[in-house]
Amino acid sequence: FNVPVASFEIRKAISRTALKMETDDASDANLEKETPGSSSSSSSSSSSSSTHNLLSDCPHFSTCSGCTLADPATSKILQTSRSFFERTFPDVTYTHTQPTLSKSWRNQAKLATSPLSKFKPGVQLGLYASGTHTLVPIPDCSVHSPEINSAATSIQKATIKAGVTSYVKPDQSNRVNKSGKNGPPPTGHLRYVQLNTFPSSPPTLSFVWNSENYKSTQPHLSRLLKLLSPTYPNSSIWLNLNTSTRNNIINNDGWVHLKGPFYTTYPLLSGGNLYYNPKVFCQGNMEGFMEIISRIINLSNHGILKNRIEKVVELYAGVGCIGLNLVNEGVTGDYVGSDVNPENLECFMKGRKTVKKEYQRCEYKSLDAGVSLDKGLGRGRDTLIVDPPRMGLEEGVLREINGRRGEGKLGDVRNLIYVSCGLDGLMRDLEGIKKGGGGWEVRLAEGYVLFPGSEHVETLVVLTRD
Template sequence: MKFTAPVAKNETYEVTIQDLTYEGMGVAKIEDFPIFIENALVGEKVITLITKVKKNFAFGRVDKVLVESSDRVHGIEKAYTQTGITPLQHLKYPAQLKFKQHQVQVDFDKLKIPAEVNETIGMEDPFHYRNKAQIPVRNVNGLLSTGFYKKHSHEMIPLEDFKIQDERIDKAVLIVRDILRKFQLEAYDERNHTGVIRNIMVRVGKYSGEMMIVLVTRTKKLPSVEEITRQINEQIPGLTSLIQNINPEKTNVVLGKKNVLLSGVDRIHDQLMGLDFEISANSFYQVNPVQTEKLYQLAIDKAELTKDDVVIDAYSGIGTISLSVANSVKQVYGVEVVEDAVKDAETNAKINKIKNVKFVVNKAEEQMEKWQADGLKPDVVIVDPPRKGLAESLIKSVADMNPKRVVYVSCNPATLARDVKLFGDFGYHLNQPVQPVDQFPQTVHVESVSVLEKA
């Protein structure tokens, strides 16, 4: 018997929003059939227009709000919802923090893992926090423009204020855009793989104030390069670094392999956890330094480190966590798969005169097996994996090393819950509440710190 959905495309229905998805969409049900509705909040009664019907669910948009949530924010601009830059901007900030706490709790509950989740640690000012931007440059109505893509499309919406970026970055992007327009540079056309300027990347040191601008080009030659360089430096006084990055590939990866220094020096500095970090164009560096310090301090406090401890930092990046814990312990070992990041980490250790750290280039799971086979016995293991979480082999290697505790810094509650369950098979369990930290206000992403100990 063929199933017929209780809703039809282009028809309207009155519904009540029962929940939010992890992407921040409202969830309503008609005859137990879920409808996912953008820009709808829990408790609201809305008329929804159905935009797409699938076998097991449908998508809709709000046609009219009949009963409004007290958590709704008014006066939001459509462009930010269309591009997905700030998918939670219609939700008041205290409610965003509750939503993120709930998301973490839901993922543990789904796997029936007993876990208490604390309230999310938020920001005083949940806007203009990002210290890095990679802005696409495209031709819009015959004009070189900067902005962001409409969700699920290649159509760019021009923007001048990105809401969540450091305001110094927004200003710099507009200055560079206007100079490029003045010299009639051609914006990149991804369909035909033509044009010159692909992206403008800007990094700014939150505490140092140093700024780096990277012009990402498809071509080796940057027309009017000397004049453009001169004018950018005139209009952004004190600019630390101006770089041309050449990316001739047909790819959505922003940066190419070759950098050409146009003026200044090829890296900037910033401070984190009282340490000095050197940041190159290709470095990975946390984009919200205010919340990163809270996150790392939590990880350090929860690790309960002593001067005799040996610590492993898996996924060590440019050494931010490794170097932050080094002064509290006997020895730190860091592993990171990106070779350039390891070089940066070693440089940062030298800059800060830290000698009790050793960084290795390798996949974390392979290096943990090697260290375990070599008989390395860490007291504490800190993991800060990408969104896909930990490999099962890494969890087994960690358990075989038998550390006192494992501190898990997570950027994805679903893989965190899965990995905590796997650790449970080896006798490691949560010994305190999970602590979410809001690294990315106005978006659906949430970081957290968890501690696992052997029962």
């Protein structure tokens, strides 16, 4: 069969990207880190001449932990990925491509805080230096959307006037003193700021606050919002109450909607909208991810699928980012999606109302992936789409995928479309599928460098069976 798209020549992709760049790019993906210092984003490969264009001009590159690869050609993860596919599926040509601009691609950032000064209120925003709690301000980060950078600057300034202080966690070694008693507790107001920027909406600002309840955020939070209001009169503004002493950035049960629209929208590929708020998963590089979705939409046209896509079940479906696009394009007229996060349901339903009328026949369930299959969501479906969290598929799902054709809860499925954001999980799952009894054949494997500058690759794998 025929494998389209770019060849493995990432160099070509990079110089293409470099041509489009006005200044240059940098890093940031580390904003996704749940713990300080652990890096997360992605990358590619290149020659030394493209290095200049990609990373070296970002003023923060040498100190910021967001981008770890000065030269994307040194990306280990792409080598690992290519070797894995060459070794495990020698009949498949693994390709990877860098589909997005290398600058200004990030539409979601989680910025940590630290005190601006020892003696006065005011908070600076940035990322922790690798492996530390030392904050590196990144006001001119090249991979952030410009709206993220300017919102961060506005918030920093407003915290000074509003008397907002930074959350400070005493050094762990001081937490339990010699007498065995707890040391001083964490102090301060603001822990993190999450910023989401979509092209057609004002930025969504979320404040992760070291308070048990709204009342105890006062008067500082209200002062802060008042100061920001002239700059962000129509923004969606959220509070996340998080007093946990662990390193989790967001308290999933701590969301409070403060003002502005409850949802923001991102356009589907051809009319209609996806609906988001900070309670649901959102891709960090939406534009890049849309290229993967376009690829899925066009699979049938490129002779990659042996079987038509008609009836689709999608697990780990989020707000319907992949599914609603497929429905809207008429790729499937019979779709059911599911996700364990109940907040996605309303987002999906709102998005569904915006797809083309003739395609509005699609359903959604708030269910864990394995439970979705137990409840029969996979029965009678010819196509399964999965886009699981980094760790990959849960055991029950993998077991059903490995069930024989015609048997079990996925017995009718003949197309399996796996979108992966975690290479380790994907490799483990594909090893399992190869050894399993499902009779699957890998037809396509493509890496997408959605987070240039860090060790991350998003992978699209298409498998079919007779």
